[in-house]
Amino acid sequence: MSTATLTPKGPSTLRGARLPKWSPYAIAAGSIALAVGIGLAGGLHSRVQWGLIAAILYVVGTYAIAAAVEGKRQAKDRIATSFVWVAFLLAVVPLASLIWSTVVRGVKVLDVYFLTHSMGVVADTEPGGGIYHAILGTLEQVGLATVIAAPIGVLTAIYLVEYGRGNLSKAITFFVDVMTGIPSIVAGLFILSLMLMFDMQPFGFAGSLALAILMMPVVVRSTEEMLKLVPNELREASLALGVPKWRTILKVVLPTSIGGITTGIMLSIARITGETAPVLLLVWGNAFINANPFEGAQASLPLYIYQQYANSAGSGAAYDRAWAASLTLIAFVMLLNLVARGIARWKAPKTGR
Amino acid sequence: MAKRIDVSGLTAYYGSHKAIEDISMTVEPRSVTAFIGPSGCGKSTFLRTLNRMHEVTSGGRVEGKVLLDDEDLYGTGIDPVSVRREVGMVFQRPNPFPTMSIFDNVAAGLRLNGNYKKSELADIVERSLKGANLWNEVKDRLNKPGSGLSGGQQQRLCIARAIAVEPNVLLMDEPCSALDPISTLAIEDLIGELKERFTIVIVTHNMQQAARVSDRTAFFNLAAVGQPGKLIEIDDTERIFSNPSVQATEDYISGRFG
Amino acid sequence: MGTPTQITDAPPPAPQPAVDKRAVRGATRPGDRIFLGLSRGSGILLLVIMAAIAVFLTYRASLAISKDQGNFLTTFQWDTNLVPPNFGIAVLAFGTVVSSIVAMVIAVPVAVAIALFLTHYAPRRLRGPIAYVIDLLAAVPSIVYGLWGALVLVPHMNGLFGWLNDYLGWTGIFSWEGGAPRSMLTVGILLAIMILPIITNVSREVFRQVPQMHEEAALALGATRWEVIRMAVIPFGRSGVISASMLGLGRALGETMAVATVLSPTFDIQASLLDPGGGTFAQNIASKFGEATEFGRDALIASGLVLFVITLLVNGAARAIIARRKEYSGANA
Numbered sequence: 001m002s003t004a005t006l007t008p009k010g011p012s013t014l015r016g017a018r019l020p021k022w023s024p025y026a027i028a029a030g031s032i033a034l035a036v037g038i039g040l041a042g043g044l045h046s047r048v049q050w051g052l053i054a055a056i057l058y059v060v061g062t063y064a065i066a067a068a069v070e071g072k073r074q075a076k077d078r079i080a081t082s083f084v085w086v087a088f089l090l091a092v093v094p095l096a097s098l099i100w101s102t103v104v105r106g107v108k109v110l111d112v113y114f115l116t117h118s119m120g121v122v123a124d125t126e127p128g129g130g131i132y133h134a135i136l137g138t139l140e141q142v143g144l145a146t147v148i149a150a151p152i153g154v155l156t157a158i159y160l161v162e163y164g165r166g167n168l169s170k171a172i173t174f175f176v177d178v179m180t181g182i183p184s185i186v187a188g189l190f191i192l193s194l195m196l197m198f199d200m201q202p203f204g205f206a207g208s209l210a211l212a213i214l215m216m217p218v219v220v221r222s223t224e225e226m227l228k229l230v231p232n233e234l235r236e237a238s239l240a241l242g243v244p245k246w247r248t249i250l251k252v253v254l255p256t257s258i259g260g261i262t263t264g265i266m267l268s269i270a271r272i273t274g275e276t277a278p279v280l281l282l283v284w285g286n287a288f289i290n291a292n293p294f295e296g297a298q299a300s301l302p303l304y305i306y307q308q309y310a311n312s313a314g315s316g317a318a319y320d321r322a323w324a325a326s327l328t329l330i331a332f333v334m335l336l337n338l339v340a341r342g343i344a345r346w347k348a349p350k351t352g353r
Numbered sequence: 354m355a356k357r358i359d360v361s362g363l364t365a366y367y368g369s370h371k372a373i374e375d376i377s378m379t380v381e382p383r384s385v386t387a388f389i390g391p392s393g394c395g396k397s398t399f400l401r402t403l404n405r406m407h408e409v410t411s412g413g414r415v416e417g418k419v420l421l422d423d424e425d426l427y428g429t430g431i432d433p434v435s436v437r438r439e440v441g442m443v444f445q446r447p448n449p450f451p452t453m454s455i456f457d458n459v460a461a462g463l464r465l466n467g468n469y470k471k472s473e474l475a476d477i478v479e480r481s482l483k484g485a486n487l488w489n490e491v492k493d494r495l496n497k498p499g500s501g502l503s504g505g506q507q508q509r510l511c512i513a514r515a516i517a518v519e520p521n522v523l524l525m526d527e528p529c530s531a532l533d534p535i536s537t538l539a540i541e542d543l544i545g546e547l548k549e550r551f552t553i554v555i556v557t558h559n560m561q562q563a564a565r566v567s568d569r570t571a572f573f574n575l576a577a578v579g580q581p582g583k584l585i586e587i588d589d590t591e592r593i594f595s596n597p598s599v600q601a602t603e604d605y606i607s608g609r610f611g
Numbered sequence: 612m613g614t615p616t617q618i619t620d621a622p623p624p625a626p627q628p629a630v631d632k633r634a635v636r637g638a639t640r641p642g643d644r645i646f647l648g649l650s651r652g653s654g655i656l657l658l659v660i661m662a663a664i665a666v667f668l669t670y671r672a673s674l675a676i677s678k679d680q681g682n683f684l685t686t687f688q689w690d691t692n693l694v695p696p697n698f699g700i701a702v703l704a705f706g707t708v709v710s711s712i713v714a715m716v717i718a719v720p721v722a723v724a725i726a727l728f729l730t731h732y733a734p735r736r737l738r739g740p741i742a743y744v745i746d747l748l749a750a751v752p753s754i755v756y757g758l759w760g761a762l763v764l765v766p767h768m769n770g771l772f773g774w775l776n777d778y779l780g781w782t783g784i785f786s787w788e789g790g791a792p793r794s795m796l797t798v799g800i801l802l803a804i805m806i807l808p809i810i811t812n813v814s815r816e817v818f819r820q821v822p823q824m825h826e827e828a829a830l831a832l833g834a835t836r837w838e839v840i841r842m843a844v845i846p847f848g849r850s851g852v853i854s855a856s857m858l859g860l861g862r863a864l865g866e867t868m869a870v871a872t873v874l875s876p877t878f879d880i881q882a883s884l885l886d887p888g889g890g891t892f893a894q895n896i897a898s899k900f901g902e903a904t905e906f907g908r909d910a911l912i913a914s915g916l917v918l919f920v921i922t923l924l925v926n927g928a929a930r931a932i933i934a935r936r937k938e939y940s941g942a943n944a
Contacts, residue, residue: 014421014424014426014431014432014435014436014439015424015430015431015432015435018430018432049770049771049774073434073465073835073838074434074835076835076837076838077835077836077837077838080836080837080840081732081836081837083724084724084725084727084728084732085728085732087720087721087724087725087728088724088725088728088733088741090721091721091725091745091748091804091807091811092744094764094804095744095747095748097759097763098751098755098756098759098763101759101762101763102755102759151653152653152656152657153653155649155650155653155654156650156653156654156656156657158650159647159650159651159653159654160654162650163647163650163651164654168651168654168655169654171658172654172655172657172658174930175657175658175661176657177926177930178661178923178926178927178930179657179660179661180926181858181861181922181923181925181926182664182865182919182922183864183865183866183867183893183918183922184865184867185865185867185893185896185897185915185918186664186668186865186915186918186919186922187664189668189896189911189912189915189916190663190664190667190668192908192912193667193668193670193671193912194667196671196905196908196909197667213660213664216657216660217657220657244640244642244643245643245646246640246642246643246645246646246647247642249646250646270750273752274751274752274753274754274755275752275753276752276753276754276867276868277867277868277893277896277897280897280900281896281897281900302752302754302868305754305755305758306754306757306868306871306872309757309758309761309762309872310871310872319762322758323758326754326755326758329752329754329755330751330752330755333750333751333752334747334750337746337747337750404831406827406830406831409827409830411735434833434834434835435833436833437830437831437832437833437834438832439833441831441832442827442831444824444827444828444831446824448822448824448825448827448828449828450825450828450829450842450843450846451825451846451847452846452847453846461829461832461842462832462833465832465833465834465838466833511828514828514832515831515832518832518833
């Protein structure tokens with residue numbers, strides 16, 4: 001490498017040997033071909049292995065060829081580039097596989113009957129049955145959790161942004177951060193410890209309470225961000241007209257940021273809809289329809305997936321139901337995400353871009 | 354060491370927007386050439402085409418030729434990384450690497466370009482800091498972070514970093530606009546010394562500065578906002594400031610414009 | 612809403628409402644007083660909930676631990692139905708730490724690479740859609756990851772496990788006796804996929820904040836793209852990446868369903884990452900809960916309390932790093 005210091009500076013220093021532009025594609029094609037060859041010759045069945053071998057060959061091949069033609073620095077640059085691309089593709093593979101298997105296996109039993117019937121007396125290993133009871137349970141539990149968590153979360157955020165100063169707001173800010181990190185099962189255990197005190201049996205609302213604990217900090221954080229985006233000029237303009245502060249907040253600040261707040265609440269709903277662990281501890285699950293969240297065990301969609309998987313004893317029918325329920329759950333969560341983003345875009349403050 | 358720059362028919366774009374159009378000029382080695390002109394006239398853009406930094410910004414694209422001693426910077430097979438090693442640059446705001454010490458900042462470019470022995474590296478760092486008139490102020494704290502220096506010192510640190518790799522050309526993009534008058538004076542003195550070894554091109558908003566430091570001055574202007582900037586004229590600094598050949602130049606210099 | 616809603620500067624980190632102090636303190640009007648009371652009450656309620664979580668978990672845990680015949684921290688058993696009961700968290704702590712380490716070792720480099728891909732490598736047109744794909748990964752519920760992991764990922768691991776055993780089996784940690792690949796390594800891989808989005812998203816934000824001028828300084832010295840990243844981007848973003856990783860770690864430590872579906876648990880410690888067995892705090896709670904007596908539940912709550920404390924420490928450290936970083940970059944701006 002010390003040649004770099006000794007080379008006399010001639011006009012040629014600008015003209016480094018470069019690989020042609022198509023070389024990454026050529027190396028990629030070569031390494032895939034080689035990997036397939038190795039896979040066939042070595043009798044490796046898993047396509048995933050073929051892909052991994054191709055990725056390794058690609059990175060190594062790029063480095064070797066670039067180092068030989070362009071020099072070490074360029075080779076390092078190219079290896080970094082190829083590593084970054086490979087990492088990205090690595091992340092796409094599981095996502096694609098997950099969505100592919102959920103859709104392909106989920107549509108098998110997903111029909112109107114499945115959505116409108118409960119498991120009832122259908123045994124876990126038998127085909128038939130549906131998820132109506134689970135959808136109903138999830139909607140009730142999540143709905144109740146939202147009714148509790150959304151107002152508390154929004155009001156707390158209002159306190160932090162509009163009134164907060166001093167130690168109380170610092171403490172709240174800190175513990176909201178701490179709360180975001182609580183594992184969902186710990187929230188479940190907390191409610192469980194209360195239930196043990198009062199000797200209560202599992203019921204839907206207990207799950208709602210745990211979900212509300214998980215939801216609150218998320219709502220506080222996102223609402224806070226949105227309220228901070230409201231320019232102070234708006235508040236001052238309203239206060240200067242003699243409008244009381246609480247009316248200023250209700251009539252000026254909240255309407256300005258309502259789109260973002262709604263988005264935040266919907267995203268947090270999407271998050272808690274998929275929570276299984278607290279529901280497992282507190283709501284138990286139920287093969288029958290129980291529309292009363294305040295008494296008796298209820299079903300829930302994520303819990304249904306888990307129980308179909310865990311109690312199936314390897315039965316294909318139960319797995320099919322688990323996949324179909326997963327597809328329903330993902331569809332619901334994605335729909336919430338899409339609508340939330342739509343609202344965010346539609347109500348977003350107009351930026352000059 | 355210092356090389357001549359020959360630009361012909363150079364046009365630069367940001368996406369579909371044409372920023373500068375059809376610029377041709379020659380920059381003599383071992384001289385200081387100043388670019389002046391109103392805001393948005395493309396002088397900084399033009400400067401950044403001289404070491405292929407323009408294409409780093411999104412949508413940045415260049416047509417035309419820039420010859421560095423007969424070699425076209427935009428020719429086929431030219432490596433932009435090597436170009437930037439030969440044509441150094443000092444930016445408007447001092448930008449030492451915040452996580453590196455003063456020593457490491459100056460050595461940063463050298464470490465990219467080869468393996469140096471420790472003693473060699475120390476020699477070059479000392480020479481470069483002396484070259485940037487900064488050695489006496491920092492020799493006792495070479496291991497302290499560069500961000501602890503004053504603005505003027507930081508800018509001289511950046512100059513030391515740029516000259517440490519012994520480039521052929523040194524481009525300066527309004528190097529004093531963020532500095533106080535005393536630091537500005539120090540940099541101007543430094544430019545006077547550096548032109549013994551380097552070809553220097555400096556963009557400045559300050560016409561007195563152009564008059565003080567440069568041998569030749571180029572005036573850029575644009576017909577209207579949104580129109581591409583153009584080179585109006587380039588001539589000896591004395592002539593530009595006393596008796597320019599174009600009316601627009603005289604208007605700008607005497608303050609009747611912009 | 613036609614009034615200026617355009618914001619150029621990020622709002623200051625500490626909320627600084629521009630209101631006159633009388634409106635804050637005075638609250639002379641009933642409306643103001645009620646509204647302030649409501650919002651402050653909500654904030655205080657949050658604090659009360661946090662305190663209640665700590666108090667109740669500790670109380671129930673103490674009920675169980677006081678009767679524990681073994682050492683709660685070092686016992687390798689979980690026999691809560693024995694008289695007297697004998698249980699401890701050693702196996703769970705080991706499994707939780709091991710699976711999280713595996714997840715971090717895989718997820719952090721890949722997430723940092725994806726974040727760099729999004730900020731520095733991907734063609735500009737692709738950046739938005741790719742970031743969206745990463746967000747999708749984050750939105751998938753963990754039980755679906757668990758189902759996918761158990762039914763799709765696990766069968767695919769056989770090949771990898773065989774290969775690891777052939778070439779790295781001599782190290783001990785990669786030896787495989789041929790059991791179903793429902794082991795800590797599979798759990799770690801699944802957890803890595805699950806925490807990838809959060810690490811990627813936080814790192815991407817940090818890399819995006821690297822001042823353009825530092826990158827240009829490196830470019831102007833003749834640095835290649837990778838050298839620019841090494842000189843200007845990574846040093847600037849290091850603390851951000853660390854805190855992002857710790858947020859991911861917090862997730863991995865507390866993940867329940869994905870572990871419960873994939874792992875085939877045993878209450879002992881496996882030397883090899885490939886042999887099935889072991890357990891984590893959260894998984895153990897979910898698996899043992901169904902058949903547990905009231906005392907057994909208290910014991911599970913005790914293990915949950917340990918998990919709670921660990922995640923608090925990890926998340927607190929991550930937040931502290933982020934907060935310090937804000938001050939640091941603010942002072943230097």
